[in-house]
Amino acid sequence: MNEYLKHDDWCIIEEGFNPDNQRSSESIFSIGNGHIGQRANFEEQYSGDSLSGNYIAGIYYPDKTKVGWWKNGYPEYFAKVLNAPNWIGINIKVGKIDLDLSKIKIENFRRVLNMKEGYLERSFIAEFPNENIIEIKSTRFISITENELGSIKYEIKSVNVNDKITITPYIDADIINEDANYQEKFWEEISIESKPGEAYVTVKTKKLDFHVCTSMKFNIEKNGSKINHNNKEKRKKKYIAQQVELDIKPDDTISIYKYSAITNSENHKKESLTIAAHNILQRSFEKGFEALLTEQANAWKCKWTDSDIIIEGDVAAQQAIRFNIFQLNQTYTGDDERLNIGPKGFTGEKYGGSTYWDTEAYCLPFYLRTSDKKASRKLLLYRYRHLTKAIENAEKLGFTNGAALYPMVTMNGEECHNEWEITFEEIHRNGAIAFAIYNYTRHTGDESYIEEYGLEVLIAISRFWAQRVNFSKEKNKYVILGVTGPNEYENNVNNNWYTNLMAKWCLEYTLKSIAKIQTKNPEQYIELKNKINFNELKEVGNWSNIVDNMYLPENEELGIFLQQEGYMDKDLLTVEDLRPEDRPINQKWSWDRILRSCFIKQADVLQGIYLFNENYNIDTIKRNFDFYEPKTVHESSLSPCVHTILAAKLGYKEQAYDLYLRTARLDIDDYNDEVDQGLHITSMAGTYLSIVEGFGGMSIKNEELHFAPFIPEQWKLFSFVVRYRESFLKIEVTKGKVTVLNQGRSSSQVFIRDVEYNIKERDSIEIYSN
Amino acid sequence: MNEYLKHDDWCIIEEGFNPDNQRSSESIFSIGNGHIGQRANFEEQYSGDSLSGNYIAGIYYPDKTKVGWWKNGYPEYFAKVLNAPNWIGINIKVGKIDLDLSKIKIENFRRVLNMKEGYLERSFIAEFPNENIIEIKSTRFISITENELGSIKYEIKSVNVNDKITITPYIDADIINEDANYQEKFWEEISIESKPGEAYVTVKTKKLDFHVCTSMKFNIEKNGSKINHNNKEKRKKKYIAQQVELDIKPDDTISIYKYSAITNSENHKKESLTIAAHNILQRSFEKGFEALLTEQANAWKCKWTDSDIIIEGDVAAQQAIRFNIFQLNQTYTGDDERLNIGPKGFTGEKYGGSTYWDTEAYCLPFYLRTSDKKASRKLLLYRYRHLTKAIENAEKLGFTNGAALYPMVTMNGEECHNEWEITFEEIHRNGAIAFAIYNYTRHTGDESYIEEYGLEVLIAISRFWAQRVNFSKEKNKYVILGVTGPNEYENNVNNNWYTNLMAKWCLEYTLKSIAKIQTKNPEQYIELKNKINFNELKEVGNWSNIVDNMYLPENEELGIFLQQEGYMDKDLLTVEDLRPEDRPINQKWSWDRILRSCFIKQADVLQGIYLFNENYNIDTIKRNFDFYEPKTVHESSLSPCVHTILAAKLGYKEQAYDLYLRTARLDIDDYNDEVDQGLHITSMAGTYLSIVEGFGGMSIKNEELHFAPFIPEQWKLFSFVVRYRESFLKIEVTKGKVTVLNQGRSSSQVFIRDVEYNIKERDSIEIYSN
Secondary structure, eight states: OOOOEEOOSSEEEEESOOGGGHHHHHHHTOEEOSSEEEOOOOSSOOOSSOOOOEEETTOEEEEEOOOSSOOTTOOSEEEEEOOOOBOOOEEEEETTEEOOTTTSEEEEEEEEEETTTTEEEEEEEEEOTTSOEEEEEEEEEEOSSSTTEEEEEEEEEESSOOEEEEEEEEEEOOOOOTTOTTOOOOEEEEEEEEETTEEEEEEEETTTTOEEEEEEEEEEEETTEEOOOOEEEEEETTEEEEEEEEEEOTTOEEEEEEEEEEEETTTSOGGGHHHHHHHHHHHHHHHOHHHHHHHHHHHHHHHHHHHOEEEESOHHHHHHHHHHHHHHHHHOOSSOTTOOOOTTTTSOSGGGGOBOTHIIIIIHHHHHHHSOHHHHHHHHHHHHHTHHHHHHHHHHTTOOTTOOOOOSSBSSSSBOOOOHHHHTTOTHHHHHHHHHHHHHHHHHOOOHHIIIIIHHHHHHHHHHHHHHOEEETTTTEEEOOSBOOSOTTSOSBSOOHHHHHHHHHHHHHHHHHHHHHHHHOHHHHHHHHHHTTOOHHHHHHHHHHHHHTBOOOEETTTTEEOSSTTGGGSOOOOGGGSOGGGOSHHHHSOHHHHHHSSOBSSOHHHHHHHHTGGGSOHHHHHHHHHHHGGGBOOOSTTHHHHHHHHHHHTTOHHHHHHHHHHHHTTTTTTTTSOGGGOOOHHHHHHHHHIIIIIISOOEEETTEEEEOOOOOTTOSEEEEEEEETTEEEEEEEETTEEEEEEOSSSOEEEEETTEEEEEOTTOEEEEEOO | OOOOEEOOSSEEEEESOOGGGHHHHHHHTOEEOSSEEEOOOOSSOOOSSOOOOEEETTOEEEEEOOOSSOOTTOOSEEEEEOOOOBOOOEEEEETTEEOOTTTSEEEEEEEEEETTTTEEEEEEEEEOTTSOEEEEEEEEEEOSSSTTEEEEEEEEEESSOOEEEEEEEEEEOOOOOTTOTTOOOOEEEEEEEEETTEEEEEEEETTTTOEEEEEEEEEEEETTEEOOOOEEEEEETTEEEEEEEEEEOTTOEEEEEEEEEEEETTTSOGGGHHHHHHHHHHHHHHHOHHHHHHHHHHHHHHHHHHHOEEEESOHHHHHHHHHHHHHHHHHOOSSOTTOOOOTTTTSOSGGGGOBOTHIIIIIHHHHHHHSOHHHHHHHHHHHHHTHHHHHHHHHHTTOOTTOOOOOSSBSSSSBOOOOHHHHTTOTTHHHHHHHHHHHHHHHHOOOHHIIIIIHHHHHHHHHHHHHHOEEETTTTEEEOOSBOOSOTTSOSBSOOHHHHHHHHHHHHHHHHHHHHHHHHOHHHHHHHHHHTTOOHHHHHHHHHHHHHTBOOOEETTTTEEOSSTTGGGSOOOOGGGSOGGGOSHHHHSOHHHHHHSSOBSSOHHHHHHHHTGGGSOHHHHHHHHHHHGGGBOOOSTTSHHHHHHHHHHTTOHHHHHHHHHHHHTTTTTTTTSOGGGOOOHHHHHHHHHIIIIIISOOEEETTEEEEOOOOOTTOSEEEEEEEETTEEEEEEEETTEEEEEEOSSSOEEEEETTEEEEEOTTOEEEEEOO
16 A cells, blocks of 8 residues: 555646655556557656656567476467657756756655546756756646657746756667566667657567657747757667757746657558658647647547546545546557557556456446447457467367467467466456457447357357367266366366356357357358358257256355365365465465465456346345355455445445445555556456446346446445447436436436336436435 | 487497487486586587586586566575586597597497496597598596596597697586576686696586586507607686697507596585595596506496396396496485485486485385495485475475475475476475385384484474365365375376375374384483474374374275376376377377376376385275276376386286386487486386386385296396395296395395295295296
8 A cells, every 4th residue: 555646536646756656656647548658757867766668559579488397388479568769758957967856856746647638747846956946847648639649848947047958858769678588678770860859760679570660859948939949969879869958047947849759560651650750740740739738638528528437525536436447548449459458558567568358358348338339349359350369379279170269368369478377277268258249249239240250259269168178977067177267366176167157158159149140141151151161060069068068066055156166175264364464365375375275366256147147146146245255355456346346236335335445546545566567457447347337236137228326325426427239328326316317319228226217318317215 | 219229238339420319329328426427428529419418416506597477485596407517528639620520520430338337438430531530439437436536548549640639638617507597607717727737627606606626637648658748738718728739640549548536615625626636636647547447347346236137038128227227326326415316317407406206206215225224314314404494495385383395306405496386286295205214214124214313304294284284174074285296297186195195194104103202212202392392292183183084085986096186077088099199298288288188197096006005905906007007198207117016016917018118218219209308317216116116026014025026028037136124135037936045144034925935144045936
C-alpha cells in the first residue's frame, strides 16, 4: 500500500516530489491512445531511479528465450514489447547547471493526470544551488484523434534568473529494454534527418525488421511571442538534438512546443516513414497545441459518454473507477484488428505487452458494453487471424487434424511463454477464446461473425479438446489429465472442474453452432467443411459422445464442484489461518508449498459458475462460494471481480464492497507494491464488471438483459451506461430507486429484478424499492 | 547407436580416425584417478570439433542461475564442475606445418584404453602435404598412486622427414566451460613461474577463491638418449609454453616425457601450491615414466582383484562390464569424504559434476561390495557433513525444527538445481540417503556409523517427513501431496507410492534405530537428544502415528501398488504401442504429453519393490513387474538395472539378459546418442548390480548373504567377487555349476538358492544343478 495520491473526481494528483514514488507515478500517470503509450517520465533529464518507457503498438522484439531447463515444445523466443525511441526529451540548462529533479531543490511539485480531457500536466519550482529560481509547467498528451502524434507544451518561467538558458529538444533511439534477457540493445539506426526545428530518427529492430521513425518539430515562444533562435545540432549514434540558447530575465516565460510524430512500418511503407511523419508534424504544427488539446478534450468527452461510471458520495471510488475506464480506453480503441490488450497495456515492460486470455475473459465484456460492436469484433478477428499459428502450435505438441491450441502469451499468434505448467497445460485459454465468440454473439446479436469466422475457430478448438481428453476405463468417463486451471496455484492436476467444463461447453457450443449454420447457410457451411476437411459424421459423433460423458468432479457430501481431483486430501484451512507474515504467499512460500496448500490464487470453480451462472441455482452458487471464497488469497488481480459479482448475487453486500475495493484502487494505492512495473490494465476491466455485473447485477439470460442493482452503503448514487444489441441504456441507482434511461434509437426491453419493462427511446423508467 | 569400437577383453580400441566420433571417443577413453580426470583430448593441437575437458575433484564454480521464471526457494547459483587448465598440451610442428589431425592426412590411427593397467595409448601415421611422414605414439595416464600427477610419453618417429621439428609443451589456463550460463570465463591468473623444462601456472576461480597450480616438467630423448635443447619461452595471459626446435632425419625417434602435477587449495595451503607441485614433479621425474607406469599397473591389479567380473564366451559383455568397473574405480576411490560421484564423473561438464541420489541408490552398493568399508563410510560422511546445509535448505522451503531436505543436486551441500518439480518435489532423495545408512550398516555390520553420525541424519530426515505429510480427513490417512518420484515423467503428483513408502520406512527405521541406541549407548543418545532438541515423547509418538496410518495407494483389482493416485485414469498403453518415430519420447514429445501418458521413465514402484524385496512375495513382485515393465521406456540410464534384477528373480531370463545389454554397452555403443557429453558413470554401478544381484542373485535377508545364480544362455562362465561383513567371496557360475571360493581370513556362511553353506577360509564349495 502506498497512498500518496490525492482524491479527486476527475484527476489523479500527486503533490510534492518523492523520488521513491517516481517509478510508480511513471506508471500511474501514463498516457496513451491505443497506438502509442508513454510512461510519465520527465521531459528534462533525470538522473534518479526511473523506468523509461514508451511503446508502440504492434512493434515487438523476439528476445532469445532464457530458460534453465529446456522442454520440447518451448518457443525459441519471448516477444517483448519494445521500449521505443524517446520523443519527449527536452533538456534544460540554466546558466551552467542542468535541470535535474534528482539534483536540484524542488518545491510545489504537482503532477496531474486529467482524465476528463486526456492530458498530463506537471509543474514545480526549481531552486538551483546558485539561488536561481525557475517555475516549470509541462503539459503533454498523446492524441486520440491523430494516432501517431504526441505533443508537449513546456513552459519555463524565470522567477529571478538573469542568465542564459539552454533548451535541448531531442530524439533518442539509443535506448534499452530493462528486461532484455541478454542485455542486448534491440534498435539499429537507419537514418537521421534534420533541419532547424525539425528532426527525424529512423531505426529498425535487429530482428523482424520493424522500422520506426520518431520525429520532432518544435517552436519556442518568449512571453507569448514566437522568437527566432539558433539551433545547434548535436548528433550521436541513434540520437539527435537541437540546442537553443536564450537569455532570460526575471518574469520572462519561455514556452517550448514540441510535436512528435511516430510512424512505423506496420502502418506505412518503410520508405515513406519520414514523409508520413513530416505530414503529421506539418498538420499539427499548423493547428497548434491549444487547438489539438481542444480536439483531445472533445474526443475524450465522447469516450466518457459511452463508458463513464458515476459514483456519488465516495470520491475515492469515483476516482478509481474513472481511472480504470480511462486506462482501458487509452489501451485499446478497437480500430485495428492486429492490436490487442497487454496486461500492462503501454505502461511497462512486464508481460512483454503480449496478449493473454485476459482479453477474452475480462476485457471483451467491457468493450462490448461501452463501444460499438466493431471494437469487440476486432478482438475476435485478432484470434481468427492467428488460427493458423494456433494450429501449428498444437501440432508442435503432438495434436493433429487441424486442432488448435491458442498460445498463453502471444504477440503474433506464436506462443512465447515457457513454463511447461502454463505454456502446455493452462489450456483453458482455448475455452475463453470460444466463449468470447459466444459472448459477442449473444451480446450484439450479430451472427455474421460466427458464420464468417467464428465457426472455423470453434471447430479447431473442439478438435483440440477431442484429442486432449482421454477415456478413463476406471471412471467410464472422459477425463482431462495434466492441466493448470485459472487457479495457477495448482499445476499439472487431473480433471480441473473448470477446464473440463469449458471443454465440454466448447464442444456443445460448436455442435449447436454447426447445426445452426448448416440450416441457415448450408453453402457457407459446406465451403468451410471442405476447407478444413471436417469429417462431420465421425467428429460430430465423437464430440457428442465426449459431451455426454465428460467427467466433472464433485463432492456430493458438501454439494460442491471439486476444483480438481484430490483437492479434498489437502489440509483444508482458510485464509484467516494464515499468519500476516506469510502473505502474499507467492512472495513468502516456496512453490511446492503453495501447490500442496489449499490456497487458491483465483477460484476457478467460481469463475466457471460466474460464466454460466444462469445454469446454477442460488443454493449451488452459495455452497461453492462459501467453500472456495475463504480459501482464496486473490493473488491474481483478476480474482476479486468474479467474487464481487457472485457475492453481490448472493446478497453478501459488505463482502462484495470489500472485494470491489481491492480491485478499484489496486494501482492508485499500489496494494501489491508493484505498480512501478506498470498498471494492471486487464484487471481494470474486472473492476468495471464488478460495478456493472456486481452492484448493477447485469446479466444476460435467454438473450434478455437483466439488472438486479443494489447500492453499497457507502455510496449515494451510482450510474453506468450499457450497450446491449440495439439498446443503449443508462442505469442510475440510488438508495431506494433505480432509474433506467433509454438513450438509444429504439425502444428497449429490460428486466429489473426479474420484472420486465419496455422503455421507449429517450424515455426512462423509475423503480422504487425499500 | 554407434558401434565403432573393437571388442576386446581388457581394452577399448578405436581404429581409424573419424572426426565425427571425436567427442564420443574423448568421453569413452577418459582417464582419471578419483581426484583428477581427463577426457581423451589430443596432446597436439586439434582444430576439429572437440570438447576439451579436464576436471579436478572438489573444484567448482557457482555459475549464476539461468532460469526463465523465478520461484521462491530457487538457488541463486548452479555449481559447475570446472574445466581446469590444460596440462596435456604438446604442440608439434614439422618444418613449417602444424600437426593437426583435422588438417593432415592420417593413417593407421589407433586409440587404446588399457583398462587392465590404467593407461591411454594413441598412435598414427601423419602425412603432411609436402609428403613428410611421421609416426606418432602417445601414452598417458593419471596416477592412482600419486593423486596429483598425470604423465605423458609422446613419441615422434621420422619416416622420411629431414627437417626441423618444433615441439611445444605448454600449460594453458585460459580456458572456458562450454556450458557456462553467461559465457563467462571462470579462471583468473595468479602467477606463472618457469625455468627451462619446467613451468607453473597458478590460477584462481573468480568466485569461491579456489586456487589451482598446474605444472609441467619435461625432458626430451632422441633415439633413446637424453638430449640438451634450448627452450624458447612463450607467455600469454594464463598461458606458458616452452618451444624446443630440433633437427630430425629419417628413422630418428624423438620422445617427449611430460609430467604434470596439479595441486589445489583444497589439499594444500594456497601459498604452497607451487612448491607442492614442484615436489611431485621432482619425485616423478626421478622415478621416470616407465617406473611410474609399472606402479600404475600394479595398483590397478589390486583394484581388479577386488572388483573384476569375468565373463567367458561373450567378449562384448566382458569388455563392457570391465569398462563399467574401470570407470567407477577411476571416479571414486573412497579416500576423501569431501568427494563424491557425479553422474558423468570426470568425463564431461553435464550435470555439473555434482552429487545426485544416484550415489546412495546405485553407487554405494558397488563400493560396499568391492572396497574396504572405509570407502563407503566416506560416502555416508559426505552427507553427514552436509546436514547443516540440508536443514537450511528445508528452512528455505518453510520447514522447521531441524528438518532436513538434502539437495537434489549439490557440490557443497547447497541445492543447485532449479526446476520446481525436481528441486522442491523430488523429495524421495531423502529416503535414499536414509536407506544408504541402513544398507551400509546391514552390509558391513558396522554399527558405529549410525551411532556416531547416522542417527542425527535419520532424525533430521524423519522430521522432514513428519512435516511433509498431511492428514487427509477424506482418506483418514496421512498423505504426501505434490511430489515427483524417481519416475520423473510424472510431476507434482499426489501419493506417489514409492515416496510414501520411503517416508514410512524412514520413520520406522529411525524409530528402531533410536530404540536400539537408547539401550546400547544411552549416554551418546542423550547427548544427541540435547544437541538437536529432540522432543522424544512428542516426535516419537507423532512418527509412530504416521507410520501406522500412511496411505500407500494400491489397485486391489489388479493386485498392484499404484504408482500414484490417478494413474489408472490414463490411457494405459504399452511401449509396444509406441511408433518408433516417437522414441525416445523425451526427445520427441512435449512435456505435457509425456506427463499425461502412462509411460514411465523408470518404474518407481519396481524401485521400491527392489529395495525391500524381502517384504514381497514372488506373486506380488510378478503382478507389479508385469504391469509396470511394459509401460517403462527406460529413458533413464538408471532404469534397466532394477528391471534386470527383478526379471532375474522372476525367472524371466531372456528379458533379464536383454535389459542387461541395454545398460552394459550404453556408452561404448552410444545407445542414446549422447556419449559425446560424457559417460553415464553412476548408471555403471547399476550394470554391476545387474550381474551381481541379477544373474548372481545376491541379496541380504535377515542379515544373511544369499545367492541364486543363473547364467545367461549366451555365456560360458561368469564370476564376481563380493565383500560382505568379514567375508570376501568369489562366485563363479557356469552352466550347471556354482563355485564359491572363500578368499577371506575366516570361515563364511552363505546361502545358495536358500541352502546354507559354511565355507572355511581359502576353501571353496561347488554346487551342481541341472
